[in-house]
Amino acid sequence: MPTKIDSNGSNKGQVQSLVKALQLLEILANGGGGLSLKTIAAQSGFPPSTTHRLLSTLQQEKFARFDADSLTWSVGVKTFSIGNAFVRDRDLIQTARPFMKALMETTGETVNLAVQSGDAAVYVAQIESRQMMRAMAAPGTRVPLHCSGIGKAMLAVQSEQERSALLAKTGMRRVTDKTITDMSVMRQAFADALRDGYAIDDEEHAVGLRCVASLIYDENCDPVAGLSLSGPLARIPDNKFQELGKLVCSTAERITREFGGNSPSSQN
Amino acid sequence: MPTKIDSNGSNKGQVQSLVKALQLLEILANGGGGLSLKTIAAQSGFPPSTTHRLLSTLQQEKFARFDADSLTWSVGVKTFSIGNAFVRDRDLIQTARPFMKALMETTGETVNLAVQSGDAAVYVAQIESRQMMRAMAAPGTRVPLHCSGIGKAMLAVQSEQERSALLAKTGMRRVTDKTITDMSVMRQAFADALRDGYAIDDEEHAVGLRCVASLIYDENCDPVAGLSLSGPLARIPDNKFQELGKLVCSTAERITREFGGNSPSSQN
DNA sequence: AAACGTCATTCCACAATATGAGACAAGAAA
DNA sequence: TTTCTTGTCTCATATTGTGGAATGACGTTT
Numbered sequence: 001m002p003t004k005i006d007s008n009g010s011n012k013g014q015v016q017s018l019v020k021a022l023q024l025l026e027i028l029a030n031g032g033g034g035l036s037l038k039t040i041a042a043q044s045g046f047p048p049s050t051t052h053r054l055l056s057t058l059q060q061e062k063f064a065r066f067d068a069d070s071l072t073w074s075v076g077v078k079t080f081s082i083g084n085a086f087v088r089d090r091d092l093i094q095t096a097r098p099f100m101k102a103l104m105e106t107t108g109e110t111v112n113l114a115v116q117s118g119d120a121a122v123y124v125a126q127i128e129s130r131q132m133m134r135a136m137a138a139p140g141t142r143v144p145l146h147c148s149g150i151g152k153a154m155l156a157v158q159s160e161q162e163r164s165a166l167l168a169k170t171g172m173r174r175v176t177d178k179t180i181t182d183m184s185v186m187r188q189a190f191a192d193a194l195r196d197g198y199a200i201d202d203e204e205h206a207v208g209l210r211c212v213a214s215l216i217y218d219e220n221c222d223p224v225a226g227l228s229l230s231g232p233l234a235r236i237p238d239n240k241f242q243e244l245g246k247l248v249c250s251t252a253e254r255i256t257r258e259f260g261g262n263s264p265s266s267q268n
Numbered sequence: 269m270p271t272k273i274d275s276n277g278s279n280k281g282q283v284q285s286l287v288k289a290l291q292l293l294e295i296l297a298n299g300g301g302g303l304s305l306k307t308i309a310a311q312s313g314f315p316p317s318t319t320h321r322l323l324s325t326l327q328q329e330k331f332a333r334f335d336a337d338s339l340t341w342s343v344g345v346k347t348f349s350i351g352n353a354f355v356r357d358r359d360l361i362q363t364a365r366p367f368m369k370a371l372m373e374t375t376g377e378t379v380n381l382a383v384q385s386g387d388a389a390v391y392v393a394q395i396e397s398r399q400m401m402r403a404m405a406a407p408g409t410r411v412p413l414h415c416s417g418i419g420k421a422m423l424a425v426q427s428e429q430e431r432s433a434l435l436a437k438t439g440m441r442r443v444t445d446k447t448i449t450d451m452s453v454m455r456q457a458f459a460d461a462l463r464d465g466y467a468i469d470d471e472e473h474a475v476g477l478r479c480v481a482s483l484i485y486d487e488n489c490d491p492v493a494g495l496s497l498s499g500p501l502a503r504i505p506d507n508k509f510q511e512l513g514k515l516v517c518s519t520a521e522r523i524t525r526e527f528g529g530n531s532p533s534s535q536n
Numbered sequence: 537a538a539a540c541g542t543c544a545t546t547c548c549a550c551a552a553t554a555t556g557a558g559a560c561a562a563g564a565a566a
Numbered sequence: 567t568t569t570c571t572t573g574t575c576t577c578a579t580a581t582t583g584t585g586g587a588a589t590g591a592c593g594t595t596t
Binding site for chain 1: 282283285286287289290293294296297298300301302321322324325326328329331333335342343344345346347348349350351352353354355356357362487525526527528
Binding site: 053 | 543547
């Protein structure tokens with residue numbers, strides 16, 4: 001049989017047997033528990049003999065586990081313990097930056113990354129818009145939770161108890177005319193954010209500045225940071241909120257996956 | 269060059285390229301952060317070209333990550349997310365059983381596995397001694413923490429605060445003549461257990477029954493269960509405690525590793 | 537019991553595929 | 567500049583992975 005050119009796009013001089021083995025690992029992970037050889041072979045499309053050879057090699061190195069009673073295969077310890085090294089080495093900012101850059105390019109607006117620190121959101125990275133008029137917030141800047149898109153997104157996913165404890169500290173201080181200071185209005189904002197997957201900031205923090213924000217999660221579905229897109233009122237009319245919101249949301253989800261996290265909504 | 273017979277023992281018709289790739293993953297995990305190609309090649313003993321080819325294949329599948337700025341390699345997201353499937357599928361009892369069996373064979377005594385449930389230890393698995401006279405505790409049996417080897421081992425690694433809360437509930441009730449009811453004596457027992465890595469039960473729960481216990485940990489260094497070996501006073505004289513203790517301890521550590529956990533002491 | 541079906545496992549001839557020395561490229565240091 | 571060092575790519579070679587088919591182990595049906 002001639003060389004199989006990968007049906008996808010990219011197969012630059014790679015090690016086929018290794019690629020196959022990695023595919024098998026993925027099948028084991030998605031299979032949930034114990035899979036029989038035949039199932040795995042069928043699912044991968046490899047002949048049983050090849051499947052078996054690869055699996056037993058993986059097993060020998062403890063990357064796969066074989067249960068002799070049920071004759072089923074599953075993911076091995078070593079995959080787990082080695083995978084944990086990823087957590088140790090990963091770097092949210094490094095991971096997020098290329099995605100932030102892409103988001104800035106497609107929207108033209110400034111993109112920010114912020115983490116929660118006590119009762120404030122702290123900006124940790126920023127990709128600036130190329131526009132003359134643009135939003136800026138130097139990394140390290142602290143912004144109250146109640147009047148920033150990222151802050152509101154973070155509050156929205158917390159329990160009522162945590163929320164009120166946090167808001168009690170700062171007291172929902174008025175910063176602009178449009179800052180939300182009424183608790184019932186704020187509650188509605190949280191509900192909207194939960195429904196849409198993104199929170200908005202409509203000149204609540206700076207006059208003329210609008211912002212859309214979504215969250216990035218870790219492997220326990222806990223939020224680790226917020227991603228926001230902000231620009232002048234003139235370029236973000238009401239009817240663009242939804243479009244931008246979806247963009248921010250899907251970018252945040254992609255960063256989450258790249259970071260090894262899980263969004264609370266999707267189970268993948 | 270002729271076929272290289274693996275310098276170790278076991279090379280039964282396996283996929284070499286896969287084995288090599290898995291070794292590389294392990295090096296990435298142990299390397300801590302970013303390793304250069306040369307370092308990895310040197311550490312693995314593979315020529316740079318082979319190393320590079322395998323790494324880029326791993327990277328293409330997201331099992332390895334390549335940082336273009338520093339030209340360094342590290343463990344990729346996919347290894348992590350797939351490794352997490354292990355946590356979902358793993359089964360402590362299944363994992364522990366073969367080790368427990370081996371421990372029973374070498375010592376001849378009954379081996380138990382128990383988890384903490386509130387203020388008691390609950391036996392969840394047992395391998396019975398072949399001796400006529402033997403210790404038995406049906407799975408499901410609850411034993412107070414203060415008068416069992418496993419319970420004392422569990423208490424020993426907890427904070428003073430948690431300990432006193434738990435002991436307050438049961439009140440260190442006297443069960444046999446030798447049950448420890450004095451708090452200062454108990455504190456000394458905890459100190460000994462921490463020093464030795466195993467706790468002992470010297471007829472504190474049943475007359476004539478001695479027991480040595482050690483802990484099994486999860487990946488966060490939190491104890492998930494206790495492993496104990498128990499037998500009649502006649503077969504476990506004072507001078508055998510240390511020998512048996514070390515055995516139980518090392519068995520527990522092996523189970524911990526097999527379970528994907530980390531002992532608080534060792535960083536491996 | 538014997539015949540059949542299913543599935544895991546192993547074998548083996550074949551050639552496709554992984555291999556690694558060496559060429560090349562890209563920086564960094566002298 | 568030259569001279570290291572280190573990463574990346576090429577290519578001839580035969581080692582190595584491949585998958586069809588045989589074997590073996592069970593369980594079910596006739």
